[in-house]
Amino acid sequence: MKKAVLIYNPSSGKELASEYKDRVVEVVTSMQYEVEVKETQGPKDATRFAAQACEQRVDFVIGMGGDGTINEIVNGLAEQQHMPLFSFIPLGTVNDFARALGIPLDPEEAIEALKVGKEQRADIGKLGNDYFMNIVAIGEIASKVADTSIESKTRLGPLAYLLEGTKAILQDNEVSMKISYDEGEWEGDITLVLIALTNSVGGFERLAPDAEVDDGFLHVFIIHESGIPGFLRVGTKLLQGKIAEDDGVDYIRTKKVHIETSQELFCNVDGDEGTCTPVDIQVLAQHLRVLVPEKLENN
Numbered sequence: 142m143k144k145a146v147l148i149y150n151p152s153s154g155k156e157l158a159s160e161y162k163d164r165v166v167e168v169v170t171s172m173q174y175e176v177e178v179k180e181t182q183g184p185k186d187a188t189r190f191a192a193q194a195c196e197q198r199v200d201f202v203i204g205m206g207g208d209g210t211i212n213e214i215v216n217g218l219a220e221q222q223h224m225p226l227f228s229f230i231p232l233g234t235v236n237d238f239a240r241a242l243g244i245p246l247d248p249e250e251a252i253e254a255l256k257v258g259k260e261q262r263a264d265i266g267k268l269g270n271d272y273f274m275n276i277v278a279i280g281e282i283a284s285k286v287a288d289t290s291i292e293s294k295t296r297l298g299p300l301a302y303l304l305e306g307t308k309a310i311l312q313d314n315e316v317s318m319k320i321s322y323d324e325g326e327w328e329g330d331i332t333l334v335l336i337a338l339t340n341s342v343g344g345f346e347r348l349a350p351d352a353e354v355d356d357g358f359l360h361v362f363i364i365h366e367s368g369i370p371g372f373l374r375v376g377t378k379l380l381q382g383k384i385a386e387d388d389g390v391d392y393i394r395t396k397k398v399h400i401e402t403s404q405e406l407f408c409n410v411d412g413d414e415g416t417c418t419p420v421d422i423q424v425l426a427q428h429l430r431v432l433v434p435e436k437l438e439n440n
């Protein structure tokens with residue numbers, strides 16, 4: 142019999158995980174898997190459980206939790222010799238990866254959708270030794286957004302960055318940056334750089350409308366606009382899904398970047414504080430095998 146592991150965070154999503162756990166086991170068992178359940182107790186447990194599942198050559202890993210938990214699981218699955226099929230039940234407040242993959246945001250629907258899933262490849266990003274699914278933000282602003290309350294990040298999505306950006310501009314916090322990418326180099330003063338893998342960032346699905354989960358590219362938005370009116374114009378374009386067209390923004394599609402800055406900056410990785418610049422970021426193209434609902438192809 143095929144083996145599956147359910148990794149769930151009991152504290153995610155208003156503590157609804159325990160309630161849904163039994164139904165996930167029931168559904169996955171009906172899919173002819175023997176299911177083992179692993180409950181996380183704290184940070185990095187999900188990473189450890191996912192890595193163990195790879196070592197034990199488990200066939201299917203199901204995650205249940207918010208983006209934090211799913212990110213930890215992806216960090217356990219990444220670059221292992223055996224890559225199990227992976228899917229998840231989103232229980233967070235933002236659920237960007239689920240949005241990008243077309244996994245229902247309603248947990249009950251997501252559980253039922255497992256039965257009618259098909260395999261889809263998904264890219265992930267690598268920054269130093271960490272892996273991400275959605276976005277890296279670098280700039281004076283990005284460090285500040287890591288401190289922004291989850292609630293505000295959720296409500297405002299990328300607008301939280303723009304609001305912090307406006308404040309940073311008022312404080313004249315420009316940083317000069319050198320970006321080496323596949324086909325060249327970019328050098329200049331930046332306000333904020335966003336490196337996205339998917340179209341959904343902070344619950345907002347129009348930052349990178351052309352980004353596909355399996356396109357094998359990092360979508361880099363270099364916001365070099367430094368005046369308040371210009372920055373607000375960038376914000377308007379962002380809301381229209383046309384940020385790449387703005388004169389205050391340069392857009393690059395690449396498989397890897399090396400970033401150096403005039404002063405050390407924290408990278409905000411999938412909403413949390415990651416390592417500092419200088420950094421190397423690359424895409425691991427079509428690295429994950431994700432079970433997604435059938436309808437993704439028609440989207």
Ligand SMILES: Nc1ncnc2c1ncn2[C@@H]1O[C@H](COP(=O)(O)OP(=O)(O)OP(=O)(O)O)[C@@H](O)[C@H]1O
Nearest residue numbers: 152153154181182183184206207208209210233234
């Ligand atoms: N048993 C636990 N109790 C408390 N925290 C835990 C437990 N297990 C794991 N964690 C930690 O909780 C963190 C946040 O979880 P997660 O992002 O899944 O939920 P969330 O905060 O509800 O989601 P979101 O951030 O989307 O609102 C994880 O990164 C993990 O390190």
